[in-house]
Amino acid sequence: MADPVPLDLATLRRSCGHCSLRELCLPAGIGVNDLARLDEVVRRRRPLRRDERLFHHGDALSSIYVARNGAFKTVSLSEGGDERVVGFHLPGELMGLDALAGEGHRCEAVALDPAEVCEVPVDELAAVAAQLPGLQRQLMRVIGQSISLDRDHAEMLSRRHANERIALFLHGLGERLAHIGGSALQFRLAMSREDIASYLGLAIETVSRGFTRLQDDGVIAVAGRQVEVLDPVELARLAHGGEPQQPQPQQRRA
Amino acid sequence: MADPVPLDLATLRRSCGHCSLRELCLPAGIGVNDLARLDEVVRRRRPLRRDERLFHHGDALSSIYVARNGAFKTVSLSEGGDERVVGFHLPGELMGLDALAGEGHRCEAVALDPAEVCEVPVDELAAVAAQLPGLQRQLMRVIGQSISLDRDHAEMLSRRHANERIALFLHGLGERLAHIGGSALQFRLAMSREDIASYLGLAIETVSRGFTRLQDDGVIAVAGRQVEVLDPVELARLAHGGEPQQPQPQQRRA
DNA sequence: CGTGACATTGAAATGCGTCAAGATGAGTGG
DNA sequence: CCACTCATCTTGACGCATTTCAATGTCACG
Known part of the structure; x- marks a missing residue:
C-alpha cells in the first residue's frame, strides 16, 4: 500500500476497521458496510500530552471517549480541592459515561501518558445505533463493561x-x-x-x-x-x- | 380490595403512564402514543416477599429491573461464600445492569421489604428504543444515573x-x-x-x-x-x- | 552538581476490627 | 400479661493495621 497521499493513508489506518481494538471496541460484531456508518461518527482527536485533560468537571455531555493509545485516569474533585482517582482507563475502555445522567461530567479525564482517544458524539452515536442493531448491542456491552470495572473498583475498596x-x-x-x-x-x-x-x-x-x-x-x-x-x-x-x-x-x- | 374487575383496573393503574415514578423512570419525556409502546414491553412482576431474590449470580441477562415499591439490595458473592452489598435500590432505580457486559449477572438482587418491580426484557427494550428516540435518550439517562450511584458508592468507600x-x-x-x-x-x-x-x-x-x-x-x-x-x-x-x-x-x- | 518530584523506610499515634458481654425488641407460647 | 427465645443492635476493652509525621533515598533534568 504505497499510498502517495499521506493524509489518506493516515485516515485509513485510523479507521475503526483497521484499528487494533476493533474486536473490543464499538465495531465488534458489526458488518463492513455498517462499519462505514460508525466511522463517519467517530472523531479521532489529536494526540494528548501527559497531564492534558479530555474533559473537565461540570462540562456538559457532548461525547463519550474511548482510549486508543496510552492510559488515562478519571478524577473527581472533592470540596477540599484535592483529587480522588475514580478510575484508570486502558485502550478500548470508555470514559465520560457518568455524564449520561444529564448533570454534566462528574469527573475529569487526564492522560497519564502521551495518548490518543476516539471521540464519539453521543447524539450522533445514538442516531446511528438506532439504525444498526449490532452497534446498539455492542454499545450496551461496552457500557456494561465499564460498569463492571466500576464494580471491580468498589470491590477493591471494600x-x-x-x-x-x-x-x-x-x-x-x-x-x-x-x-x-x-x-x-x-x-x-x-x-x-x-x-x-x-x-x-x-x-x-x-x-x-x-x-x-x-x-x-x-x-x-x-x-x-x-x-x-x-x-x-x-x-x-x-x-x-x-x-x-x-x-x-x-x-x-x- | 373487593374489586369487581380486578385485573383490568389493576393493569391500568400499574401502567407506566399512571405510575408515580413516570417522571423519573423510563417513561420520562416520552409522548403518550409512544408510551403505549413502552407499556407493551414492560412486565409487572408479582410482588416479592422480603428476602426474595430477583435474579441470581450467574444468571444470563434477560431483563433489567426497576424497583417500583420497597427497597432492594444487590449483593456479590465472594469466594468465601459471604455476601458483600454492592448497592441499595429505591423506587425508580435500575438493577441488573452489570450483566450488560454479557457475562451474566455478577450479583444478586434481594428485596429488603415486601416490594414490587418492573421487569424489562432487554431485547425488546432495545428494539423499541431504536424506534423511539425519546426512550433511547431516557434509557441512557437512567443508565447514567445508575453509574452515578455506583460512583457515589466508590466515593463513600474511598x-x-x-x-x-x-x-x-x-x-x-x-x-x-x-x-x-x-x-x-x-x-x-x-x-x-x-x-x-x-x-x-x-x-x-x-x-x-x-x-x-x-x-x-x-x-x-x-x-x-x-x-x-x-x-x-x-x-x-x-x-x-x-x-x-x-x-x-x-x-x-x- | 544541584533541584524538585517521586518513592521508600522508620517510628509513633490512633482509629478500627475483633472478641465478648449486655441491651433491646419482635415473635411465640404458656 | 408475662416469660422465653432468637435476631438484631449497642457498648466496652484490647490489639493491631494503617495513618501520620519525619527522614532518607532515588531518579530525571536543568
Whole structure:
C-alpha cells in the first residue's frame, strides 16, 4: 500500500476497521458496510500530552471517549480541592459515561501518558445505533463493561486489608492488559504511587509498603513503575482474600 | 380490595403512564402514543416477599429491573461464600445492569421489604428504543444515573474515616428519598446494620458506634431503623469531609 | 552538581476490627 | 400479661493495621 497521499493513508489506518481494538471496541460484531456508518461518527482527536485533560468537571455531555493509545485516569474533585482517582482507563475502555445522567461530567479525564482517544458524539452515536442493531448491542456491552470495572473498583475498596487491595489492583491490571494484547506478567505502571493510593483509598506510604512486601514475599519484582509478576498463582490467591504464604520466603535465606 | 374487575383496573393503574415514578423512570419525556409502546414491553412482576431474590449470580441477562415499591439490595458473592452489598435500590432505580457486559449477572438482587418491580426484557427494550428516540435518550439517562450511584458508592468507600462514610451514606440516602418524594430528614432504614456495614466496608460495630456518635453530637436521632436528621447542614458538612463540631455538644447533660 | 518530584523506610499515634458481654425488641407460647 | 427465645443492635476493652509525621533515598533534568 504505497499510498502517495499521506493524509489518506493516515485516515485509513485510523479507521475503526483497521484499528487494533476493533474486536473490543464499538465495531465488534458489526458488518463492513455498517462499519462505514460508525466511522463517519467517530472523531479521532489529536494526540494528548501527559497531564492534558479530555474533559473537565461540570462540562456538559457532548461525547463519550474511548482510549486508543496510552492510559488515562478519571478524577473527581472533592470540596477540599484535592483529587480522588475514580478510575484508570486502558485502550478500548470508555470514559465520560457518568455524564449520561444529564448533570454534566462528574469527573475529569487526564492522560497519564502521551495518548490518543476516539471521540464519539453521543447524539450522533445514538442516531446511528438506532439504525444498526449490532452497534446498539455492542454499545450496551461496552457500557456494561465499564460498569463492571466500576464494580471491580468498589470491590477493591471494600476489602479491609491494604495488601488485598494492592494485590487485587495488580492482578486486575494485569488481566486488563492481557485482554488488550499486553502481558499480564510484565508491565509498566502508567500511574504514580499517589494515583494508586488515591484509587485504593490508602495512604501512599501504605501502597509503597505493600509493593515492598509483595516483593519480599517473592510474588512480584518491582522497580519504580516497572512490575513483573513472579508468582501469578500466589498473586491471584492474595487478590481473592487468601492469607500470605508464610512457608515460602523465596530466595530469602536467613 | 373487593374489586369487581380486578385485573383490568389493576393493569391500568400499574401502567407506566399512571405510575408515580413516570417522571423519573423510563417513561420520562416520552409522548403518550409512544408510551403505549413502552407499556407493551414492560412486565409487572408479582410482588416479592422480603428476602426474595430477583435474579441470581450467574444468571444470563434477560431483563433489567426497576424497583417500583420497597427497597432492594444487590449483593456479590465472594469466594468465601459471604455476601458483600454492592448497592441499595429505591423506587425508580435500575438493577441488573452489570450483566450488560454479557457475562451474566455478577450479583444478586434481594428485596429488603415486601416490594414490587418492573421487569424489562432487554431485547425488546432495545428494539423499541431504536424506534423511539425519546426512550433511547431516557434509557441512557437512567443508565447514567445508575453509574452515578455506583460512583457515589466508590466515593463513600474511598473515604478513610468511618464517620465520613456513615455521614455520606445517610446524607445520600436522604437525598435519594427526597428525590422520589419522601423526606430527607425523617426516614426508616430498609436495611440492617449488617447490610450497611457491608456496603460501607466497615465492621457492624463501627457502624453502630458511628450512629451513636452522630446522635450524641446532635446531628441525628436514631432509634433502631428510624432515623431523623436534626442538623442537615452539619450532616452535609461531615459527609463532605468536615471535622466534627466540637463546640456544640447539644443536649448533653452530665 | 544541584533541584524538585517521586518513592521508600522508620517510628509513633490512633482509629478500627475483633472478641465478648449486655441491651433491646419482635415473635411465640404458656 | 408475662416469660422465653432468637435476631438484631449497642457498648466496652484490647490489639493491631494503617495513618501520620519525619527522614532518607532515588531518579530525571536543568
